[in-house]
Every structure is written in C-alpha cells, then in structure tokens.
Amino acid sequence: MAPPGGIQDLFAGTEAVGWARGAAGIEPLTDDPAYLAVRRALVLARVDCDPAAFLDFVAPESRRVFGRDALLPSLVTLRKPREVRVSGSMFEATDQHDRLVVMTDYRFAYALDNPDGSPSVVFLTAQADFQLRDDGLTVLAATTTERPGG
Template sequence: MPDQNPEYAAGYEAARKALVAGHLDPRVLVDHDVEPFVSMLAPTLRDSWRNNPDNGSAVTRLKKGNKLLPNGIKVDGRMWPGRDQYGRPLVHTSYRFAYAFDPGYQKTIFDQYEIVALVRSDTDYQLTEDGVWTVASNGFVYSMACEASKQGFLAPLFTEKRQLPTAEEARRKPEEWFAADTPIPTTSGCK
C-alpha cells in the first residue's frame, strides 16, 4: 500500500487482490478459469470479462502446454491514489510480471528473453458497493510467442519461430519497455 490514507485503504486492498487474481492465481494462469478475477468485479462487468478475458491487461493466461519454472514469476510495480472525472477515488496501478518458462529439452536457447515473457499491466481499479470496476486497462507484452499472443495467451519465444524485432524494439532495451514511469509502447513486436 502506498500510504495509510483511510479513504483509499479498501481500494488499495481490492486492487492488490485483483492483481493477484488476474496475474498470479494458477486457476486463471494455467486453467483459464477467470472466476477468481471475475468474482470480485461489479456484476455489470462480469459477463464481459467472462466472454472476453483478453479485453484488457488485467488478466494473464498461459497457453496450454507451457509450464513455468519453480518460483517462475517475478513482480514489480506500484499503485497510487487518484480520482475519476466525478471526483470519486480510484487506484492507479502499473505492474510488470516476468514469467519464466521451463524450456524442457529445448536446445536452441540463446538468451533469457527466449524463456522469460514479460507482461506490463497499467490498470485503474475503483471499488464501489457493487464490487471492483476496471476503469481503464492498458498493457503490453514483450518477448512472447506471437501466435499465442494473438489468441489471447502468453507463451515464451522458444515455442514459435522467432520474428525479427521491429525498429522500435531494436532501439530500446527491455528495461525501457517496462519502466513504470514510461508510456505503454504502441507496438507489440508481433506482425
């Protein structure tokens, strides 16, 4: 929690739980059961997220057949208080999730980014009497398998033929894509 402000305490906790459910819960990640995340949302949003879980960056699902390394998820980010256009409290979040995949017997791994896929999620959450609202959700995925990404799933580079980086990707270091104080990139690296 960024501070002890009682006006935001419940919102911070709701945002934390939504981040954990959406990006770390094995039922969402591995089983593709989005209910741990959806169940905390306001009823008005639930069907939309059930029917289209990749309509924002608040949920990560691994492509079936891919396995993470033990302790294969690292998280970094921050949350801070804000207000919507009506002056109501909301919580801004910007988090980076690094998922390290088990390469199995893959013999052509050249660097760490072939087994580590990175997700950046910038999501604004608002807690109301009805539940949690995802007010805004924007994200970016780096060092991922493109076909899996187009289908709404996360998989490591080594599972597909590697594409050449775009000009923007070649110019920037991976850290630059994920710094919490930089804008979300406009290209995904997948053609």
C-alpha cells in the same frame, strides 16, 4: 541448466533478477479497502493467473465487459508460470465525481515452460484503473503489452 547442487535462477541475465517474488511485489499504498481489493485482484489475475477467481472477485459489470475472450487477457495472465517476478506500483487519482480511482502500473516477468520443457521468460506490462463501488471492484480501463525476455 541448474548449477550442480543448486537451483537455476530462471531470471538470471534479465532485468527481473532483482524484482520481488510473486504477490510480495504488489503492495497497496494504504490499508484502505480500495487498495486492498486492487491488490487482491492483481494477485488473482497476474500472480495466481486464475481467470475464474478474478472474474468472481470483480463487480458484475466488469465481469460482463472483461470476461469476454477478447478482453480477458488485458486483465488476466492466462498461462500458468513456474515463477513470477513483479515490479511496479499503485497510485491514486479521482474521477469527475471526486471518487478514488486506484491506478496501477506493473511489470511482470513470467518463467514459462516451453513445449519441449525448456524454460523461457516473458515480460508483461500491465496498466489498469480500478474503483471500489457499492457492487464491488470495477475495472475502468486496462492495457497490457507482452514481450519475450532475454
């Protein structure tokens, strides 16, 4: 319940209370095009929660592999939240051909509406590895775990 004259902090009492709001929590390490592309992909997938826009953005091979119903949730949040809080980072590695791989490790807190209209918080841990190639941003690997907030 919101305090009189105030707005309820949907994340009060959770670890997400101090996390960045939405896209502000996804910061690239540099202005390198690979990092900027990964940021854009994460915003589409986890903040905007827009599967179609995410799939349009990534390389064709990633669309074919991760666009299937069984794998899409490993990359895209499919429920539209009231609000998103974000904590995490990007870091870099190289593949066997010495090409940049942008690795991500983020936690997302989603304030969702229950069927009865009451809010709830769900936490999602999402790790994904990306590589910017000639045909676009390629997803190399992705894992996601979800747990209820509290």
